[in-house]
Amino acid sequence: MTERPIRKRRVMFERETELATVDEALDQLTGTGDGEPGGGGALLAFSGPAGLGKTTLLAEVRRRAHARSCTLLAARGGEQEQTQPFHVARQLIQPQLAGLTERQLRATLGSWYAIVGPALGLCAPEQGTPPDPQGLRDGLDWVLTHLTVQRAPVVLVLDDAHWADPESLGWLAAFAPRAEHLPLLLVVAYRPDELPAHAEAFRTLPGRAGQRPLTLAPLTAAAVSTLIREAVGEHADDAFCREAWAVTTGNPFEAVELTAKVRDKGLEPTSASAPQLRDLVAAQRGSGLVARLHSLGPSTVRFAWACAVLGTAIPQDLAARVAGLGTEEAGDSTARLRDARILAGSAAPTLTVTLALALVPDADADAHAYGHPHHDGATGAHAGPLEFVHPLIATALYRSIPDALRVALHGQAAVAVIDAGLGASAAARHLLETHPESDPWVVRTLREAAGENLRAGAPEAARRQLARALREPPDFDERAAVLYELGCASLLTEPANTVNHLRAALAEPFDDPALRQGIVIRLAQVLAHSDRLAEASESLAREIPYTQDVRARLRLQSEQFMWDAFNARESDSPARSRRLARLADRLIGRDLTERYVIGLRAWDACLRGESVDTVLHHARRALDGGLSWAHEDRGFEVPVLAAMVHMYADRPGRAEELFEAGTAEFEREGWRGAHLSFGYSLRAYIRYRRGRLAEAEELARAGLRLAERVGRRTPVHWYAIAILATTLLARGRVDEAWELAREHEFGEPFPSAVVFPDSQTVHAELLLARGRTKEAVSELEDVDRRLTPRGIQNPSWCPWQLHLARAVADEDPERARALAADAVRRARAFGAPSGIGQALRVAAEVAAPGARAALLTEAVELLSASPAGYELARALAALGTESRDTELLARAVAMARECGADGLVARATEALLRLGGAPPRGSDWQGALTEEERRLAERARDGDMMRTEPERSLLSAVCRKLGTDLTGLAEALNASASAAVSRA
Numbered sequence: 001m002t003e004r005p006i007r008k009r010r011v012m013f014e015r016e017t018e019l020a021t022v023d024e025a026l027d028q029l030t031g032t033g034d035g036e037p038g039g040g041g042a043l044l045a046f047s048g049p050a051g052l053g054k055t056t057l058l059a060e061v062r063r064r065a066h067a068r069s070c071t072l073l074a075a076r077g078g079e080q081e082q083t084q085p086f087h088v089a090r091q092l093i094q095p096q097l098a099g100l101t102e103r104q105l106r107a108t109l110g111s112w113y114a115i116v117g118p119a120l121g122l123c124a125p126e127q128g129t130p131p132d133p134q135g136l137r138d139g140l141d142w143v144l145t146h147l148t149v150q151r152a153p154v155v156l157v158l159d160d161a162h163w164a165d166p167e168s169l170g171w172l173a174a175f176a177p178r179a180e181h182l183p184l185l186l187v188v189a190y191r192p193d194e195l196p197a198h199a200e201a202f203r204t205l206p207g208r209a210g211q212r213p214l215t216l217a218p219l220t221a222a223a224v225s226t227l228i229r230e231a232v233g234e235h236a237d238d239a240f241c242r243e244a245w246a247v248t249t250g251n252p253f254e255a256v257e258l259t260a261k262v263r264d265k266g267l268e269p270t271s272a273s274a275p276q277l278r279d280l281v282a283a284q285r286g287s288g289l290v291a292r293l294h295s296l297g298p299s300t301v302r303f304a305w306a307c308a309v310l311g312t313a314i315p316q317d318l319a320a321r322v323a324g325l326g327t328e329e330a331g332d333s334t335a336r337l338r339d340a341r342i343l344a345g346s347a348a349p350t351l352t353v354t355l356a357l358a359l360v361p362d363a364d365a366d367a368h369a370y371g372h373p374h375h376d377g378a379t380g381a382h383a384g385p386l387e388f389v390h391p392l393i394a395t396a397l398y399r400s401i402p403d404a405l406r407v408a409l410h411g412q413a414a415v416a417v418i419d420a421g422l423g424a425s426a427a428a429r430h431l432l433e434t435h436p437e438s439d440p441w442v443v444r445t446l447r448e449a450a451g452e453n454l455r456a457g458a459p460e461a462a463r464r465q466l467a468r469a470l471r472e473p474p475d476f477d478e479r480a481a482v483l484y485e486l487g488c489a490s491l492l493t494e495p496a497n498t499v500n501h502l503r504a505a506l507a508e509p510f511d512d513p514a515l516r517q518g519i520v521i522r523l524a525q526v527l528a529h530s531d532r533l534a535e536a537s538e539s540l541a542r543e544i545p546y547t548q549d550v551r552a553r554l555r556l557q558s559e560q561f562m563w564d565a566f567n568a569r570e571s572d573s574p575a576r577s578r579r580l581a582r583l584a585d586r587l588i589g590r591d592l593t594e595r596y597v598i599g600l601r602a603w604d605a606c607l608r609g610e611s612v613d614t615v616l617h618h619a620r621r622a623l624d625g626g627l628s629w630a631h632e633d634r635g636f637e638v639p640v641l642a643a644m645v646h647m648y649a650d651r652p653g654r655a656e657e658l659f660e661a662g663t664a665e666f667e668r669e670g671w672r673g674a675h676l677s678f679g680y681s682l683r684a685y686i687r688y689r690r691g692r693l694a695e696a697e698e699l700a701r702a703g704l705r706l707a708e709r710v711g712r713r714t715p716v717h718w719y720a721i722a723i724l725a726t727t728l729l730a731r732g733r734v735d736e737a738w739e740l741a742r743e744h745e746f747g748e749p750f751p752s753a754v755v756f757p758d759s760q761t762v763h764a765e766l767l768l769a770r771g772r773t774k775e776a777v778s779e780l781e782d783v784d785r786r787l788t789p790r791g792i793q794n795p796s797w798c799p800w801q802l803h804l805a806r807a808v809a810d811e812d813p814e815r816a817r818a819l820a821a822d823a824v825r826r827a828r829a830f831g832a833p834s835g836i837g838q839a840l841r842v843a844a845e846v847a848a849p850g851a852r853a854a855l856l857t858e859a860v861e862l863l864s865a866s867p868a869g870y871e872l873a874r875a876l877a878a879l880g881t882e883s884r885d886t887e888l889l890a891r892a893v894a895m896a897r898e899c900g901a902d903g904l905v906a907r908a909t910e911a912l913l914r915l916g917g918a919p920p921r922g923s924d925w926q927g928a929l930t931e932e933e934r935r936l937a938e939r940a941r942d943g944d945m946m947r948t949e950p951e952r953s954l955l956s957a958v959c960r961k962l963g964t965d966l967t968g969l970a971e972a973l974n975a976s977a978s979a980a981v982s983r984a
Helices: 016-030 054-067 087-097 102-116 133-150 166-181 197-204 221-232 238-248 252-265 275-283 286-294 298-310 316-323 327-339 351-357 363-370 391-400 403-419 424-431 440-456 459-471 476-489 495-507 513-529 533-546 550-566 573-585 592-608 612-624 637-648 652-669 674-690 693-710 715-730 734-743 759-769 773-790 800-808 813-830 833-846 849-864 869-883 886-899 902-914 931-941 949-962 966-983
Strands: 042-047 071-076 154-159 184-190 343-345 386-388
Touching: 016 042, 016 054, 016 184, 042 054, 042 166, 054 071, 054 154, 054 184, 071 087, 087 133, 087 154, 087 166, 102 133, 102 652, 133 154, 133 166, 166 184, 166 197, 166 459, 221 238, 221 252, 238 252, 238 275, 252 275, 275 286, 286 298, 286 391, 298 316, 298 327, 298 386, 298 391, 298 403, 316 327, 316 403, 327 343, 386 391, 403 424, 403 440, 424 440, 424 459, 440 459, 440 476, 459 476, 476 495, 476 513, 495 513, 513 533, 513 550, 533 550, 550 573, 550 592, 550 637, 573 592, 573 773, 592 612, 592 637, 612 637, 637 652, 637 674, 652 674, 652 966, 674 693, 674 715, 674 869, 693 715, 715 734, 715 759, 734 759, 759 773, 759 800, 773 800, 800 813, 800 833, 813 833, 833 849, 833 869, 849 869, 849 949, 869 886, 869 902, 869 949, 886 902, 931 949, 931 966, 949 966
Parallel strands: 042 184, 071 154, 154 184
Antiparallel strands: 343 386
């Protein structure tokens, strides 16, 4: 073979606008050189049909970025690699980190190592629960942001984005808006008609200066004429050049290819030769290209087909193995294909790089800039992988392979990939293209690949692979396991299909009790998360009588108790509570299952209004051996319930400790979707109960942002809206809370699952605040019909009676007083000072005038010894107004300010001014205990009575700061001291 000369760089034709935009973006990124600072990022998107020079333009972007000493991150989508998860992400990130040792990688990635490492191919997935898709995206965001900051300025180039794998493309599309806030220029190119739905952001995001993606236009007749004359000589006549433009329609790829053929054939560029141009162009498309390939000989054809099956970045020895060729024959085939302008080494000046005469000026420099190895044009040797000169050629050749042979080649490729040590995941994309043949090796490989992808955070890829394994089909005794794994993979994306897969698995005849238990538990989980809690319970109930192992049966019972507890429409809740109490009271917490049952007993006791002492006793028993929030084989529901009972029992400080530990565990495991949203929202609710309303609102909004990613009207969304609306009402922003509810469709139909605070009760409170009393009464009476038969009587958990009493007070005061009195009775039975104080305050609101002062005085006394700052402020304001006491009203104003209850501040201030009092000047509130407060708390812990008003006032502040009532002072002080030691 003769050496093909590398031509000198020529200026690109008719891309001045695009290159000016690129230069402007690079100036903004790196600085102009005349003192203007850089650091400003941007997003550039180029779109156009195949062959219009997108790759050429991106090559020029890379060259110019390299000339400005930018760090380059480059990737290219591949038509054959679309089913390989994180293929593009690995191309971008892996070269920057692949040279590090494991220790260095762990130091670089920190807590993200185990989350993003498997996705990026930097480490093997660890056993355990995989990260959720949002957690993985957050990790990839962090890695790219970290790299950008550490190696600024950075230019990220993604070619053929329409062929990028969904996992990578979805991530980059969501990340793209951040580019403008980082020293990062993100440049993408795609075919607009082939861009998938999950990458619409690239089509709609504004680029620099508000521009939409730049659409590349075909070359004009003048540009094609210049191109022809530069290739064959200035003597080419106008008619010949015009015909060249007409037959190529100005497509740069076809125009460059045509000039090469004209030159190779020695065709005279005259009008007489012009009719031949159409045939030459046809020969480079479809059947003409295939005919040209077949003229190179059968071994070269097989080699080209093998390369087409393998896709991009093709190792020559792997292609030889798939084609059934020896090393020397493969080298000869490579040389022939390069000479025919079909294949090229990745560092060679491919036609896509030379489109519109944008030729490589210096092979060594270009290889360095692009991160590719050098190609030796004289020998045909390749130090790196092979590439087709243009994706159009790869597509045409792939589609020309006879169907049966193409399937066989994919099968051979799968075996070759495994033998080359590239792993099951790399082989799986080929197996997806093969026909079922009842091959156990195929099933085994696909299951292995699915397991890797599932643990790496690519459940959709795992689902495709397991669905294909099921069609193989697996052996008779393996089918149930494959169905179970398929159900696990499709849990997040296709819950309805997951139910079908798991039920089909249960219908299979197999003898593996552990597998059967796992299937039943997973089935109940997906039914429950689909708001089908009754079905979840029934599926467990059917299995329990046939489970022989005592521990396995207890595990199933614990799962049934849990989903029954969350079913707002459970038919026989009191009977279930009695069974749960009998079971839990005889367990000692020896393992996780027993502790889960005990934790459910604590929650049930809380809802039913058993004493605080009983509730906390069981909660401590459940927590003594530890309850992981991110256990591989358990949900997080019971640990959450065990934490929440502390809040209702006036131990919100302890509840926050548990939530902080639990959300930290979520973050470590990469659970940053629904789980983290629950964590933020419920921590917001705890802050609300403590009277820290500004902090509660901030956390609630963070929870809502995460819930929006999961989807509206999902359980996590109901929680987020209910808690944020409750907090806004407490802050006095009624209209904002109402608009929030309307925007998010917070209303009927309410969910089947138990939500706290109860969704319908919160909606009724919104109606009441808006003056829509009759509608509020109707909803609260519906809450009564729903909760009372279930034995849920604790007003600390759901104060529906108190809201209803306020709603009916004007028209039926006797009913209002009876409702309030019953709520006080229930609150006293539970025994939490905050709950009793709240009930007494509302009882006073609806009481006869002569009875109000005594009720409010007791409410203030109880709330002063509780952690409930907002409720204390409300009681102080009510008592100050009732008794016309300016000192109490001033305290109420100060307390409401401390809480962030702006509406209450305004009302209490108005009442204070009417009585001639002066509002207090701000607040000297500090979140941490002062030394004086700590000494006083220690005295109270040791039984010393607080006899003076200043002492009682200080002790009240201690309770609010530590998040406990007086009975929990000792535990709270110990926890505070331990936290101080940890911080030190």
